[in-house]
Amino acid sequence: MYRAARLVLCVCALLAERDAACFAQGVRAEAWPDPLVLADGRLVQTASAFEQDRRPEILRMFEENVYGKTPSGTLPLRVLRSSVEPNALQGHARRIQVTLAVGPRGERTWHLLLYLPRQEQQPVPVFIGLNFEGNQTVDPDPGIDLNPVWVADPALNGLHLAKELSRHVRVVPGQKTRGAAASQWQIEKIVARGYGVATMYAGEIEPDFIGGIGYGIRPLFFSGTQSLPLANDWGAIGAWAWGMSRIADVLSRDPQVDQHKLIAFGFSRFGKTALWAVAQDARFVAVVSSESGQAGATLSRRRHGESIDHLLIAFPYWFCRNYQHYLGRVEDLPVDGHLLLSLVAPRPLYVASAIDDPFSDPEGEFLAARAVSPVYALYGKSGISDRFMPALDHPIGSVVSYHVRPGGHDVTAYDWEQYLNFADRIFGNPVR
DSSP, X not given: OHHHHHHHHHHHHHHHHHHHHHHHTTOOGGGSOOTTBOTTSOBOOSHHHIIIIIHHHHHHHHHHHTSOBOOSSOOOEEEEEEEEEEEHHHHTEEXXXXXXXESTTOOEEEEEEEEXXXXXXXXXXXXXXXXXXXXXXXXXXXXXXXXXXXXXXGGGTTOOOOGGGSOEEEEOOOGGXXXXXXXXXXXXXXXXXXXXXXXXXXXXXXXXXXXXGGGSSGGGGOOTTOOSOOTTBOOHHHHHHHHHHHXXXXXXXXXXXXXXXXXXXXXXXXXXXXXXXXXXXXXXXXXXXXXOOTTTTSOGGGOOSSOHHHHHHXXXXXXXXXXXXXXXXXXXXXXXXXXXXXXXXXXXXXXEEETTOGGGOHHHHHHHHHHTHHHHHHTTOOOOOOSSOOOTTOOEESSEEEEEESSSSSOOHHHHHHHHHHHHHHTTOOOO
16 A cells, blocks of 8 residues: 555656646646546556556557557468578678568568677577668668669659659669668667667558558458558558568567567657557567657657648558548647657667757657656656756666757667667666
């Protein structure tokens, strides 16, 4: 009884501190959905009550209003072929490439790229994340296969149109694209620290443009004569998150991978994806969300940075159709970024921002990460105690961590240094 009372007092104190910080930074805390108050008004006071009552309630609200409901069924997934290079990256890594057939008749083909530290004798932790433009972009390694990717139709060159709205064509990428996004992945640094990296081109799960649904996996789940998604059917983010779980399926069968140490990683739209994947799949023991912004780690009700109206107009296919109900009505949305982050608890969570990335709303990402502290407190774990956003290049937190760095919308070597230190902490390794 005494312990329960103390816990309630701690939670209330954290909520009061949160409200004070929000007031100081111009946020109406009373407008936030409280992660520890059920829809019927009851206060959640224990971890078991959060798990049994509030967590499923929050998950359902995101399914119904934002990302859509992930199908309960599955699709056949089989390995078509695999190749192993035991001396990749100047002999520091094993490079494994796996071609997968997905669907009852192998309708979709996926290509998984995995790097593992060569010198490690024990199963290793692995970061799992999706890439934007093909596996060959994550490192200049000439051994990475050049698999087809989707690009905006060259006939539309010169037209001032967002690439996600234009027609796309499928091409084999050129040699010059090798390593184009290597700075965002830092493969050699990750491997040198004793971690693996698994990645897949998201466009194979679902192409990232309006009309891409026909080339992805979502129609393979349609029932009967269905030809359109239902109002609460999953969008592309849901499909990408499902794909991350399928990568976990494959890795769980690899004896070189520690299946109990899978970390979801995502940047930008794939930061949203990683959070949603972890919310649904307990096999991910931690998540790193890098500048995930609106419908990700930040707070929509702040009305800072990218608005959900912009998301709904430019990227409607990312979400379920029900999300359109909140166009111009963000205050009616029953969820917000801190509730998404609460679905990660009690697992370790890292939220990262960049000061020159106003679209992602760095301050809102900090406030959302801080606002889940009462949820983590239910499990006896510490959240973020800092009342105000930290200085640049000054990481804070332990189980829940946050940093903001100089620069814009990107993932840098500095970011990865913090993510690797975070992983070392949660796995009990000496932090370098």
